[in-house]
Amino acid sequence: MEQLGIAEQLREKFTGSILGIITHRGQVTILVDRKDLFRICQVLKTDHKMTHLNCLCGVDNLKRKGAHLERFEVVYQFYSIDNRTSLRVKAQIPESDPVVDSITSLWTGANWLERETYDLLGIVFNNHPKLERILTAEDWEGYPLRKEYALRGDKEWKGLEELREKAVRLRKYDFYGAQIEQE
Amino acid sequence: MQILTIILQIAILLVIVLLHVAYATYFERKIIGHMQVRMGPMLVGYHGLLQPIADGIKSFFKEDVIPAQADKPLFLFAPVICLVTMLTSLAVIPFAKGWVLADINIGLLFIFAMSSLASYGVILAGWASNSKYTFLGGLRSMAQVISYEIPLGLSLVGVMMLSGSLNLTTIVTSQGNSFSSMYLFPQIIGFFVFFIAMLAETNRVPFDLPEAETELVSGYITEYSGMRYALFFMAEYIGMMVMASIGTICFLGGWNGPFEIPFFPPFWFILKVYGFIFFFIWIRATLPRYRYDQLMELGWKLLIPLALLNILLTGLFKILVH
Amino acid sequence: MITLTDTQTIDIPVQSGDEDRYHLKLGPQHPATHGVLRVDLDLDGETILTCDPKVGYLHRGFEKLAEHRTYAQNIVLTDRLDYIAAMSNNVGYCEAVERLLAIEVPERAKMLRVMVCEMSRISSHLLWLATHALDIGAMTVFLYCFREREVLLELFAELCGARLTTTYTRLGGVRQDVTRSIMKKLDKFVEDFPACIEEYETLIDTNRIWLKRTIGVGQVSAEKALDLCLTGASLRGSGVDYDIRKHMPYSGYEKFEFDVPTGETGDTYARYRCRMEELRQSNFILRQCIEMMPPGPILGKDAPDLIMPIKPANKLEVDVPAKNALITLIEDRDVFMEGDIYVATEVPKGELGFYFISDGMGRPYRMHIRSPSFIHIGALSTMGQGVMIADLIAIIGTLDVVLGECDR
Numbered sequence: 001m002e003q004l005g006i007a008e009q010l011r012e013k014f015t016g017s018i019l020g021i022i023t024h025r026g027q028v029t030i031l032v033d034r035k036d037l038f039r040i041c042q043v044l045k046t047d048h049k050m051t052h053l054n055c056l057c058g059v060d061n062l063k064r065k066g067a068h069l070e071r072f073e074v075v076y077q078f079y080s081i082d083n084r085t086s087l088r089v090k091a092q093i094p095e096s097d098p099v100v101d102s103i104t105s106l107w108t109g110a111n112w113l114e115r116e117t118y119d120l121l122g123i124v125f126n127n128h129p130k131l132e133r134i135l136t137a138e139d140w141e142g143y144p145l146r147k148e149y150a151l152r153g154d155k156e157w158k159g160l161e162e163l164r165e166k167a168v169r170l171r172k173y174d175f176y177g178a179q180i181e182q183e
Numbered sequence: 184m185q186i187l188t189i190i191l192q193i194a195i196l197l198v199i200v201l202l203h204v205a206y207a208t209y210f211e212r213k214i215i216g217h218m219q220v221r222m223g224p225m226l227v228g229y230h231g232l233l234q235p236i237a238d239g240i241k242s243f244f245k246e247d248v249i250p251a252q253a254d255k256p257l258f259l260f261a262p263v264i265c266l267v268t269m270l271t272s273l274a275v276i277p278f279a280k281g282w283v284l285a286d287i288n289i290g291l292l293f294i295f296a297m298s299s300l301a302s303y304g305v306i307l308a309g310w311a312s313n314s315k316y317t318f319l320g321g322l323r324s325m326a327q328v329i330s331y332e333i334p335l336g337l338s339l340v341g342v343m344m345l346s347g348s349l350n351l352t353t354i355v356t357s358q359g360n361s362f363s364s365m366y367l368f369p370q371i372i373g374f375f376v377f378f379i380a381m382l383a384e385t386n387r388v389p390f391d392l393p394e395a396e397t398e399l400v401s402g403y404i405t406e407y408s409g410m411r412y413a414l415f416f417m418a419e420y421i422g423m424m425v426m427a428s429i430g431t432i433c434f435l436g437g438w439n440g441p442f443e444i445p446f447f448p449p450f451w452f453i454l455k456v457y458g459f460i461f462f463f464i465w466i467r468a469t470l471p472r473y474r475y476d477q478l479m480e481l482g483w484k485l486l487i488p489l490a491l492l493n494i495l496l497t498g499l500f501k502i503l504v505h
Numbered sequence: 506m507i508t509l510t511d512t513q514t515i516d517i518p519v520q521s522g523d524e525d526r527y528h529l530k531l532g533p534q535h536p537a538t539h540g541v542l543r544v545d546l547d548l549d550g551e552t553i554l555t556c557d558p559k560v561g562y563l564h565r566g567f568e569k570l571a572e573h574r575t576y577a578q579n580i581v582l583t584d585r586l587d588y589i590a591a592m593s594n595n596v597g598y599c600e601a602v603e604r605l606l607a608i609e610v611p612e613r614a615k616m617l618r619v620m621v622c623e624m625s626r627i628s629s630h631l632l633w634l635a636t637h638a639l640d641i642g643a644m645t646v647f648l649y650c651f652r653e654r655e656v657l658l659e660l661f662a663e664l665c666g667a668r669l670t671t672t673y674t675r676l677g678g679v680r681q682d683v684t685r686s687i688m689k690k691l692d693k694f695v696e697d698f699p700a701c702i703e704e705y706e707t708l709i710d711t712n713r714i715w716l717k718r719t720i721g722v723g724q725v726s727a728e729k730a731l732d733l734c735l736t737g738a739s740l741r742g743s744g745v746d747y748d749i750r751k752h753m754p755y756s757g758y759e760k761f762e763f764d765v766p767t768g769e770t771g772d773t774y775a776r777y778r779c780r781m782e783e784l785r786q787s788n789f790i791l792r793q794c795i796e797m798m799p800p801g802p803i804l805g806k807d808a809p810d811l812i813m814p815i816k817p818a819n820k821l822e823v824d825v826p827a828k829n830a831l832i833t834l835i836e837d838r839d840v841f842m843e844g845d846i847y848v849a850t851e852v853p854k855g856e857l858g859f860y861f862i863s864d865g866m867g868r869p870y871r872m873h874i875r876s877p878s879f880i881h882i883g884a885l886s887t888m889g890q891g892v893m894i895a896d897l898i899a900i901i902g903t904l905d906v907v908l909g910e911c912d913r
Contacts, residue, residue: 024844025604051731052747055847055858057873064864075860075873077847081731081747088847109734112883120568135561135912144569151573219648315529319551319894388642389714397537397640398898471714472642474895475551 002085003028006048014040019068019092027088031068034091038101041076041089045106050078050087053103056113058121062147071095072123076103093123102128120145192284193274200273204420205235210457211464218468238413245409250312253406257311262407262414265304269421272297276428277352279438279448290351291343294429295336298384301422302328305386305393305403308415312406320402323475324386324393330482331383331390337490338376341497342366342433355437365436369500372493374434376486378462381426383482385419388467392475427459428452525549529894533562537640537898540908542882544889544897553897556889558882563912571872576602577676579872584670586876587910589632590853592625592661594910595674597850600755601859602676605846613801614678615757620794621664621673622756623787624691627698628657629853630780630787637777637902638709641718646708653701656694663687678804688795695791702784710781719774723888723900726771733884736877737855738779739904743771749851760797761790773903780905854878854905878911 004021007030011018017036022029032040044050054077061069070092079086093100102125104111114125115134122143125131133140137159142149174180209224209231216223224231249258275290277283287293302324309321343349345366346357358364367374383390394402404415431437431452440451473481527550532543541562547554567586571579583594596618603610610618635650658668665673665681673680709715725733730743740747748765750758766782768775843865849858855877864870881904888904889897 025607025846027846029845052736053734054849054856055860055873055875057860057871057875059862059871064862064870075845077858077860077875079752081745081752084752086753086847088845107734108732108887109880109883112879113734116879133561135564137561144566149569151569215644219645220652221648315527319529323551388644391642392895397642398895400535468645469708470643471638471709471712471718472895473714474718475893477717 002083003087006044006085006087009048010040010043013043027086029088029090031090031092034074034093034100037074037089037091038103038106041078041103041106044078044087044089048087049080049082050085052079052081053077053107053110053113054079054086056103056110056117058117058123058145060121060145060147068092072098072121074100074117074123098122099124099126101126104128119143122146189284196273196284197270200270200421200424201417203424204417205239207420207424207460208238208416209235210460211467214461214464215468218465242413243410247409247411248406250314250406252313254311254313257307258406259411261304261308261311262411262418263304264307265301265418266414266421268297268301268304269418269425272425273421275351276425277355277432277437278452280352280356282438282449283352286350286352288348288350288353291339291349291354291429291433294425295332298422298425299328299332301418304415304418308407309393309403312403314406316399316401316405317403320393320399320405323399324403326475327383327386327390327392327478327482330479331380331486334376334482334486334490335380335384337487337494338373338380339429339433340490340494341370341373344494344497344501345369351432351437355432355439358436358439360436360439362436362441365434367434370434370493370497372489372496374430376490376493377430377434379481380486381430382463382466383478385422385426385463387423387463389470389473390478391472392478423460423463424456427456427463430459431455526554531894531897538901539636539906542901542906542908542911544885544901546894546897548894551893551895553889553892553894556886556897558885558889560879560882560908560911563908565913567913568872568874571869573868575868576606579869580674580676581670581672584672585909586874586913587629587852587854587857587878587907588669589907590625590629591669591671592621592673593629593850593852594857595671596622596756597848597852597857598859599674599676600850601846601848601861604848605844605861605863606676608677608807609805610678610756611802611805612757612799613682614803614805616794616798617679617683617803618674618756619758619761620683620691620791620798621661621671621679623790623794624657624660626787626853627784627791628654630784631657633780633853633902633905634705634777637899637905640898640902641715643709643712643715646705649701649705649708653694653698656690660687660690660694663690675804677807678802682803683798688798691791692795695788695795698788699785702781702788706781716774718895718899719777719903720770720772722773722892722896723903724770724772725884725888729887730771733887734880735855735884735904736880737851737853737905738776738783739855739881741766742768742776742779744769749849749856753849755848755850761793763790773899776903849875852877854907854910855881857910874913876910876913878906878908879913881906882911 007021007028010030014036017033017040019031019033022031057075059073059075061071061073072093072095073090074093076089077086078089091100100123102114104114111129112134114128115131117123118125118131119133119135120143136144172180213223224234227233227237249255272294274284275287275293277286305324306321309317309324342354346354348354348357358366386393394404404412407415435455438449438452444450527548529546529548530543531546532538533541543559543562545557545559567582571582580595580598583598584591586594631650631654635647638646661671662668664683664687665671725743727743727745730740730745736747744767746765746767751765763786766779766786768779843863845860845862847858847860849856856875857877858875860873860875861869862871885900885904888900892900
């Protein structure tokens with residue numbers, strides 16, 4: 001199997017950094033150390049013609065059980081258009097130091113995917129040109145995709161609270177700014 | 184007494200022209216509708232015939248919103264400039280022999296002057312609204328009007344040379360009464376330049392950049408509403424009619440036709456004007472929009488040289504004939 | 506007339522060196538931003554100096570929501586991703602879940618899925634062409650396209666009861682079989698459609714203004730397109746032959762004959778030509794569907810039930826607590842195996858990928874949606890640099906984005 005071949009080649013090249021190779025439903029995942037993640041991606045892109053970055057996302061492992069699992073992981077899915085092979089790369093990230101190298105310099109398109117991962121999970125990407133919130137508001141509190149983040153919160157968004165207060169405050173004026181006489 | 188007559192004539196002309204404007208919108212909506220496999224207005228009156236009147240009443244009674252940050256006097260004044268200048272140019276247009284309010288001998292220049300003034304309305308509207316889209320629309324309009332005024336003027340120089348006059352009635356009479364003596368044939372280059380410049384001058388597709396809906400929302404009229412919006416709309420349609428009239432007078436032989444219609448001499452004139460307007464509408468339904476730099480390129484690099492060439496050819500022709 | 510009681514003035518400080526720049530926030534309410542896209546522009550005259558797209562106005566937290574719903578319930582969410590081509594999303598989602606849970610789909614259901622996929626591709630491309638042409642200023646094409654799109658939407662309504670939010674697929678099959686009337690109408694559509702494509706092309710294909718507005722606009726080379734992670738026709742316009750229907754066939758696409766059109770120049774015109782050709786190819790696939798449609802069931806034998814059984818229909822079904830999952834599954838299979846899977850499908854906009862992690866429960870542990878629109882809008886800041894406003898509008902149009910899919 002071609003994917004496994006690539007995985008083995010990588011294991012030889014990066015001894016110690018490849019923590020494991022998993023095959024599930026015909027898809028091969030290699031677990032890598034986050035220190036070598038950028039270099040592995042670079043090798044995949046240049047040497048193995050994995051020119052297409054399918055997918056990049058983060059996962060919160062809080063409720064999953066597994067010896068090798070840290071709090072977070074980032075998942076990269078690569079595809080080689082020339083060789084028609086795909087490969088998944090995963091790196092574990094501890095909660096105490098949720099940092100991983102950015103691959104924006106390899107794929108410009110990874111920019112927004114990394115921003116999204118940062119926005120929703122709070123994983124920080126080193127050397128990212130503009131790591132800001134993207135889908136949620138700039139002043140959003142918390143990281144929605146973390147498992148401890150409740151689906152339905154117990155209080156309203158504070159912007160809405162402010163808006164409501166403002167509505168109460170401005171209730172005594174009409175549309176054109178004139179004060180409405182109290183009845 | 185004479186003043187009263189003139190005022191009466193002006194009133195009649197205004198009423199007739201405004202009715203024509205109202206029904207030109209209906210005409211446009213129906214034609215575009217049928218070109219675009221739909222019906223156009225159908226509900227108000229038989230086949231929507233009362234739609235223009237309903238629209239007029241609606242826009243008259245609509246709330247007139249003025250943005251808080253707008254330059255108020257200019258904002259209020261801008262649509263008036265547009266409409267008044269356009270209406271003023273109607274004064275010198277001969278609809279038939281003797282059917283003209285002011286038969287002045289600089290008729291053509293007068294119309295150019297008025298249509299240049301109308302662009303002030305557009306620019307001031309864009310500036311006074313104090314909104315980014317209107318500002319960009321105003322800028323575009325300014326650049327466009329300046330660039331296309333030149334080919335428009337130059338394209339008619341040939342006509343002036345042939346007829347030897349700026350008076351519109353003289354231009355028509357000098358074309359003679361037959362089909363083949365229309366200035367369309369000797370001035371075919373001039374007509375081509377005139378037609379394109381005319382589209383640009385009236386901000387019609389494919390030169391509708393000042394109000395490019397998908398780029399600048401509505402361009403310079405973004406912030407206008409109600410009656411003031413309708414004034415701009417009317418000004419645009421009167422502008423179309425004035426330009427179509429100029430085209431008819433200078434190139435298509437004005438009110439002359441294959442035979443005379445008794446009791447209604449402007450018949451052929453109106454028919455030709457509506458022919459022009461149909462072309463306007465047809466083009467609107469067919470063509471995409473130019474980009475700003477391409478518009479400038481077309482104006483300066485193609486139309487102006489062509490118009491100058493036309494003047495040269497006409498001059499040579501005149502020298503050779505005489 | 507309105508009078509203002511007090512006039513306020515706002516003084517926005519201008520940074521030094523920035524005086525000549527004109528800041529324009531295009532959108533989120535703008536006729537050409539295809540929804541609620543906002544693009545912050547720095548202009549120098551009409552030329553764009555920097556272009557910064559802002560998204561998130563339509564963020565509904567689907568990925569979070571999906572973790573709290575069962576696999577079957579999540580099908581409904583996928584309708585709301587790319588609401589122009591909901592069928593393709595349904596199919597994409599179900600293909601992914603079926604691969605994850607190893608559910609077999611019968612042949613007829615596969616063919617039906619291909620059929621609705623291609624129908625939705627045509628309808629999506631028609632909407633793209635309509636709005637793209639409208640953005641550039643050609644108004645008539647818009648209405649011509651809607652005429653044909655209406656036929657397809659009516660067919661969707663007849664097939665599953667809804668025009669846009671279809672929820673047609675089920676895990677292990679599809680919801681409804683086609684009736685003879687649908688097939689007849691589809692047959693007529695497939696017969697007439699090539700002439701319609703020619704009609705659109707007559708209007709704009711060789712129109713000089715159209716050519717001027719599209720050739721050389723938004724040009725990306727093949728390397729750049731891959732670098733920006735573009736997919737779909739946006740990538741194929743640059744000459745990269747990447748169509749998931751050919752590369753990783755799903756739902757029986759390997760049985761169909763069709764070409765993957767690619768462009769060379771990678772500009773707006775090349776992408777336009779690609780999509781027009783795709784319309785023809787989709788129509789050709791539809792023709793094959795009609796001819797090859799096999800008989801048989803439309804739902805697999807081991808397809809999970811959607812409704813809670815009142816009493817077990819057969820003893821193979823296990824009791825799943827209502828709280829955990831609304832689906833019942835056959836006992837002797839390890840369907841709830843732990844593991845993850847990434848399945849991509851070719852939707853009209855590009856590559857729609859679903860990444861699932863299953864932890865052995867009835868709900869996905871993590872569902873990530875790789876939506877083409879999100880990545881395409883991300884590419885906008887690169888593609889929109891140094892062009893004019895009118896070109897930016899054309900580029901937004903040519904990337905074919907839907908904000909519902911982008912913001913998820």
